[in-house]
Amino acid sequence: MIPTKGKKKWMQLPRDVVVGPDVIYDVKDVCDDLKLREGAFIVTGQNTKKIAGDVVFDHLDDCGYEPGIIVSKEASMDDVKKVVSEAEGSNSRYLMGVGSGKSIDVAKLAATQLDLPFISVPTAASHDGIVSSRASIHDKGKKTSIEVNAPMAVIADTNIISGAPYRLLAAGCGDIISNYTAVLDWELAHRLRNEPFSEYAAALSRMTAQILMDSPEAIKPELESSVRIVVKALVSSGVAMSIAGSSRPASGSEHMFSHALDMLAPGSALHGEQCGVGTIMMMYLHGGDWKKIKECLEIIGAPTTAEELGIEDKYILEALLVAHEIRPERYTVLGAGLTPEAAEKVARLTKVIS
Ligand SMILES: NC(=O)C1=CN([C@@H]2O[C@H](COP(=O)(O)OP(=O)(O)OC[C@H]3O[C@@H](n4cnc5c(N)ncnc54)[C@H](OP(=O)(O)O)[C@@H]3O)[C@@H](O)[C@H]2O)C=CC1
Ligand SMILES: O=C(CO)COP(=O)(O)O
Numbered sequence: 001m002i003p004t005k006g007k008k009k010w011m012q013l014p015r016d017v018v019v020g021p022d023v024i025y026d027v028k029d030v031c032d033d034l035k036l037r038e039g040a041f042i043v044t045g046q047n048t049k050k051i052a053g054d055v056v057f058d059h060l061d062d063c064g065y066e067p068g069i070i071v072s073k074e075a076s077m078d079d080v081k082k083v084v085s086e087a088e089g090s091n092s093r094y095l096m097g098v099g100s101g102k103s104i105d106v107a108k109l110a111a112t113q114l115d116l117p118f119i120s121v122p123t124a125a126s127h128d129g130i131v132s133s134r135a136s137i138h139d140k141g142k143k144t145s146i147e148v149n150a151p152m153a154v155i156a157d158t159n160i161i162s163g164a165p166y167r168l169l170a171a172g173c174g175d176i177i178s179n180y181t182a183v184l185d186w187e188l189a190h191r192l193r194n195e196p197f198s199e200y201a202a203a204l205s206r207m208t209a210q211i212l213m214d215s216p217e218a219i220k221p222e223l224e225s226s227v228r229i230v231v232k233a234l235v236s237s238g239v240a241m242s243i244a245g246s247s248r249p250a251s252g253s254e255h256m257f258s259h260a261l262d263m264l265a266p267g268s269a270l271h272g273e274q275c276g277v278g279t280i281m282m283m284y285l286h287g288g289d290w291k292k293i294k295e296c297l298e299i300i301g302a303p304t305t306a307e308e309l310g311i312e313d314k315y316i317l318e319a320l321l322v323a324h325e326i327r328p329e330r331y332t333v334l335g336a337g338l339t340p341e342a343a344e345k346v347a348r349l350t351k352v353i354s
């Protein structure tokens with residue numbers, strides 16, 4: 001991983017970002033460009049194996065690159081260990097995460113532990129983890145966000161991503177829109193706690209959310225152009241995080257709320273969906289235009305209520321109460337925590353709960 005001590009600034013960015021229809025067949029060219037040939041090890045998911053994992057495997061196999069493949073079921077430390085052991089056993093020289101957020105995170109962390117290059121091949125544009133230098137992994141009953149090496153390349157086939165359930169793309173939009181409150185929280189921490197702040201990272205992150213907010217009607221199901229907009233925005237968010245050297249520009253109080261929900265009501269809603277709903281409420285707390293956020297998510301077709309998330313009201317309220325404890329070192333608008341009355345007020349006023 002990159003050394004970050006002292007005044008040194010070391011930004012880790014992907015070298016190749018390939019976005020477009022059928023770019024999955026460019027995988028060999030990308031590997032060649034990175035001087036990675038034999039010894040690919042593919043980490044894929046149960047559903048995404050057929051959709052993309054096998055395609056990448058066959059393509060590299062036909063080229064004589066002798067790939068290996070493993071199916072990961074969950075983003076857990078156990079799965080990471082399995083991947084590390086199999087990749088070591090087969091003398092793999094680089095890893096590829098081909099699938100959704102789970103497979104990409106497992107491959108990303110395994111590659112970092114093995115000190116091997118990593119290529120991200122997302123089958124859905126559901127959050128900016130497809131390009132970031134973080135991996136969210138379950139360990140000992142808790143989900144932790146771990147710093148890892150950024151992907152050497154991102155190959156986002158817009159045909160494959162258009163074929164994914166629309167819900168995943170709408171979730172990706174929620175993750176992008178959440179940049180607004182993340183940056184507001186960061187500015188607050190800079191003013192109140194003198195936390196280091198990067199104007200460039202903040203501006204890029206805010207602009208990325210703004211582009212989406214300016215034309216939410218451009219995001220529609222099964223439209224290649226919509227996928228292209230969202231993928232580019234997710235890459236841009238990832239770059240903002242790389243410039244900052246942390247997830248600060250894209251993860252604030254709304255992400256803490258989402259992380260709290262992951263613990264209280266696991267498996268109910270997608271990361272980006274929860275972040276979108278969190279953004280509505282955190283924008284209210286910031287005194288900003290939360291109605292515009294809600295309206296934009298509604299146009300896209302992303303959830304804006306507890307019911308649409310499939311989460312009971314009581315978990316929304318509990319998550320609001322514990323969110324500030326998720327990452328105490330990251331100061332946000334939640335400060336030292338909301339009172340139960342304040343939590344209920346924000347959730348009701350924004351119509352997240354009824
Ligand atoms: N590293 C980071 O910076 C970040 C990581 N995360 C983490 O990522 C994970 C969530 O990722 P997310 O992608 O939202 O959800 P999941 O990884 O849970 O994937 C959702 C489902 O969609 C399926 N799927 C994906 N692509 C397609 C497709 N093209 N067609 C049909 N089905 C498809 C997956 O299948 P399959 O079973 O094959 O995977 C899976 O069943 C969480 O663990 C979260 O903590 C979230 C944000 C940032
Ligand atoms: O999801 C992220 C940014 O969108 C990553 O943020 P975390 O550091 O909170 O995991």
Ligand SMILES: [Zn+2]
Nearest residue numbers: 127128175275
């Ligand atoms: Zn996120």
